[in-house]
Structure formats: C-alpha cells, structure tokens
Amino acid sequence: MLRYLTAGESHGKALTTIVEGLPSGVPLTEEYINTQLARRQGGYGRGGRMKIEKDSVSITAGVRGGLTTGGPVSMIIENRDWANWSEVMSPGVDARLDERVVTKPRPGHADLCGALKYGHSDIRNILERASARETAARVAAGTAVRALAEQFDIRVFGHVIAIGGIEINELPGNLEEISVRAAGSELLCADPGTEEKMKREIDRCREEGDSLGGIFEIIVTGLPPGLGSHVQYDRRLDGRLAQAVMSIQAIKGVEFGIGFGAGRLPGSQVHDELFYSPSNGFHRTTNRAGGLEGGITNGEPLVLRAVMKPIPTLYKPLRSVDMHTKEPYEASIERSDVCAVPAAVVVGEAVVSFEIARSIIEKFGGDCLVELKRNYDAYVDYVKRV
Structure with missing residues (x-):
C-alpha cells in the first residue's frame, strides 16, 4: 500500500513528509522535487510569504545514490521564517503563548470550528496546521511518486481555465500544446490573451483588498485501461481522485x-461510443467521460477539473466575533495571497500523481521497479492482443 503523511505548521520549524510503499529503484533527487516546489510558490497574485520562503527539500531517508531503496522516503522542508517565530511556536514549555494570540476567527477558515473541536482558546493552534502552507509537503510527496509514474510514460500536467469571472473561451485542440503554453505562463494559462485579462482582474482585487478563486484542470496521459476498480466504493479511482483533490485547501468542487454538464444533456450526447480497429484496438473518438468509466481508467486521457474558492483571508476583513469577549470585530489578518489558483494546479498535479501511482502499484505489484515494469508490460501486451 502506497501512503503518505505530512506534519508541520505554517510558522513551525519545518514541514515533514513520509512516503511509504515506493518500490526500490525509482530515480529520485532533491533537485527533481525542488522544481515542483518552486512551481507551487510561483504565479501572479501570490503574497508576501513567497518572498520570504524559497522551498527546498532535504531527503533524509529512503533514497541512496539517487534511487529509492524500498524503505519509507522521509523529506523535510524547512520554514525560513522560523527565526521570527521560534519563541512563539516553540514545542517547549518556554513557548511564548501570550504573544501573537488569535481570538478573532476568520470567516471561511477552519478557525472557529477547529478551535471549538479541539478546545483551544488561541486560534493559532488551528490556523497554523490548517494553512495551505501544508501543501508544500504534499507536493513533495506527490512529486516523489510522480517519478514512479513517469517510468511508465504517464504524464501529469495542469492548467488554469478561469480566475474570477475571466474564463478561457477556447483551448488548443492538442494536449501537448496546452501543456507547453501553460508551462510558459505566470498563471499556468494556455491562452495569452485571457491571461492578461486575468492579471488585470487580480490587480483590481489587490487594490480593493479582495481575493479571487478560479477553476483549473488536471490532465493525465499515457494511462492504460484497468486502473482502479468497480467492486468496492473505496477502490473506485474517480472517488479516490475526487477525495484527494477535494482535500486541498479551498477546493469546493471536482468534476x-x-x-x-452531463446533467443538462441527453445520454446520446454524454456517453462515448466504442470502436475497434486492428491498429488501435478498442478506442473512442470522444472523451466526455474524462478517461474513467465505472471507477476504472478506460485508456483515454484522464481529465479532471476543480474549483477553488477565493482565499478567505482578506485585507479588507469580513465581520467576525471575538471568541473571548463575544464582541463584534473585523476578522484577524494573516499574510495572504490575492489569488493562488496556479499554486493549486501544482498541488492538484501532486495529489493526482499520488493516486495514479498508488493504483499502478495496487494492480501490478512488485517491490522493485524492475518487477513492477515487468508486470506492467505483460498487462499492456495482453490488452493490445485482446
């Protein structure tokens, strides 16, 4: 079973990730992971925290000589702002718990419900862990297993479709062109004209002290048919992918x-017709299902979209109530972004990569990459001959 855990707080000493279940022999380096960490911190509309942090991972276990050993892979990402928070966030009994206390919950955050659930009078104990800073650890975990997926020529990439009310009207028909255009964009947007409109909208919201959400798309190519399963709810790959993406902070919907759109059309315009030819085998000429049928990959590119709500930390704070005095106040302000949709794309790529890699290991087994590839190649050959 491939799994991972993360630990750490937004202003704590470091973020920690442990990935268990990666087979041995997978190429993995700190530089490879750092490339994705840098992408997560980029994007037009990010806030002051990105000027302080320049994330860099240290692999502390599970990799030797650039290859995974089969043991748990442990990774640490130090928080460079720790020096300014070491007394407040210290795990020791000498921590300055009387400083930087937060008692005014921010609407849209886990602040109030988390404080009530865990019995905290200082909301900082909630917001530090609930912060999207945690996604840096998830990007590290997802990138580690992305290295495994790439060994099977499986490619994961994402791009921004909409920010606020600005949306791409028409995408390039070729997936490769979408990927290339998005990679060269500050907003990971495949249309330069739309990107400029998005930037103007972000600038407008920044001046007003407001924030913006948006919609992004994750695409996975090179998938064989047969990953996932229909036999139990928790083995359906679409369900697992949806849960993984929905668990990203601020994500409010997945399709x-x-x-x-399937709910607004007749079945004849929703389902993908099946064809067969000696050269292509079983195939489809449309991909309305997004590469999944019955919780199982069908061999077409996987296409997933997610909507991210506007970041709830605003520089023109919404009304709130002080937890201690019960008096009305404007909500507390923590350092924040105007728009973090491009960052959510990178996190989305990471969590999708993890679920894809997990489904590969589940289906094909193997404790080392050579064994896994052998099983995979035999299955792909079988599928071509059916």
Whole structure:
C-alpha cells in the first residue's frame, strides 16, 4: 500500500513528509522535487510569504545514490521564517503563548470550528496546521511518486481555465500544446490573451483588498485501461481522485470529463461510443467521460477539473466575533495571497500523481521497479492482443 503523511505548521520549524510503499529503484533527487516546489510558490497574485520562503527539500531517508531503496522516503522542508517565530511556536514549555494570540476567527477558515473541536482558546493552534502552507509537503510527496509514474510514460500536467469571472473561451485542440503554453505562463494559462485579462482582474482585487478563486484542470496521459476498480466504493479511482483533490485547501468542487454538464444533456450526447480497429484496438473518438468509466481508467486521457474558492483571508476583513469577549470585530489578518489558483494546479498535479501511482502499484505489484515494469508490460501486451 502506497501512503503518505505530512506534519508541520505554517510558522513551525519545518514541514515533514513520509512516503511509504515506493518500490526500490525509482530515480529520485532533491533537485527533481525542488522544481515542483518552486512551481507551487510561483504565479501572479501570490503574497508576501513567497518572498520570504524559497522551498527546498532535504531527503533524509529512503533514497541512496539517487534511487529509492524500498524503505519509507522521509523529506523535510524547512520554514525560513522560523527565526521570527521560534519563541512563539516553540514545542517547549518556554513557548511564548501570550504573544501573537488569535481570538478573532476568520470567516471561511477552519478557525472557529477547529478551535471549538479541539478546545483551544488561541486560534493559532488551528490556523497554523490548517494553512495551505501544508501543501508544500504534499507536493513533495506527490512529486516523489510522480517519478514512479513517469517510468511508465504517464504524464501529469495542469492548467488554469478561469480566475474570477475571466474564463478561457477556447483551448488548443492538442494536449501537448496546452501543456507547453501553460508551462510558459505566470498563471499556468494556455491562452495569452485571457491571461492578461486575468492579471488585470487580480490587480483590481489587490487594490480593493479582495481575493479571487478560479477553476483549473488536471490532465493525465499515457494511462492504460484497468486502473482502479468497480467492486468496492473505496477502490473506485474517480472517488479516490475526487477525495484527494477535494482535500486541498479551498477546493469546493471536482468534476471529470464534461462533469456537471452531463446533467443538462441527453445520454446520446454524454456517453462515448466504442470502436475497434486492428491498429488501435478498442478506442473512442470522444472523451466526455474524462478517461474513467465505472471507477476504472478506460485508456483515454484522464481529465479532471476543480474549483477553488477565493482565499478567505482578506485585507479588507469580513465581520467576525471575538471568541473571548463575544464582541463584534473585523476578522484577524494573516499574510495572504490575492489569488493562488496556479499554486493549486501544482498541488492538484501532486495529489493526482499520488493516486495514479498508488493504483499502478495496487494492480501490478512488485517491490522493485524492475518487477513492477515487468508486470506492467505483460498487462499492456495482453490488452493490445485482446
């Protein structure tokens, strides 16, 4: 079973990730992971925290000589702002618990419900862990297993479809062109004209002290049919992917293929017809299902979309109530972004990569990459001959 855990606080000493279940022999370096960590910190509309942090991972276990050993892979990402928070966030009994106390919950955050659930009078104990800073650890975990998926020529990439009310009207028909255009964009947007409109909207919201959300798309190519399963709810790959993406901070909805549009169309315009030819085998000429049918990959590119709400920390704070005095106040302000949709794309790529890699290991087994590849190649050959 491939799994991971993260630990750490936004202003704590470091973020920690442990990935268990990676087979041995997978190429993995700190530089490879750092490339994705840098992408997570980029994007037009990010806030002051990104000027302080320049994330860099240290692999502390599970990799030797650039290859995984089969043991748990342990990674640490130090928080460079720790020096300014070491007394407040210290795990020792000498921690300055009387400083930087937060008692005014921010609407849209886990502040109030988390404080009530865990019995905290200082909301900092909640917001530090609930912060999207934690996604840096998830990017590290997802990138480690992304290295495994790439060994099977499986590619994961994402791009921004909409920010606020600005949306791409028409995408390039070629997936490779979408990937290339998005990679060269500050907003990971595949249309330069739309990107400029998005930037102007971000600038407008920054001046007003407001924030913006948006919609992004994750695409996975090179998937064989047969990953996932229909036999139990928790083995359905679409369900697992949806849970993984929905667990990203601020994500409020996920869809596959034409998604919610399927509810507005007759079945004849929703389902993908099947064809067969000696050269292509079983195939489809449309991909309205988004590469999944019955919780199982069908061999078409996986297409997943997610909507991210506007970041709830605003520089023109919404109204709130002080937890101690019960008096009305404007909500507390923590350092924040105007728009973090491009960062959410990178996190989305990471969590999707993890679920794809997990489904590969589940289906094909193997404790080392050579064994896993052998099983995979035999299955792909079988599928071509059916």
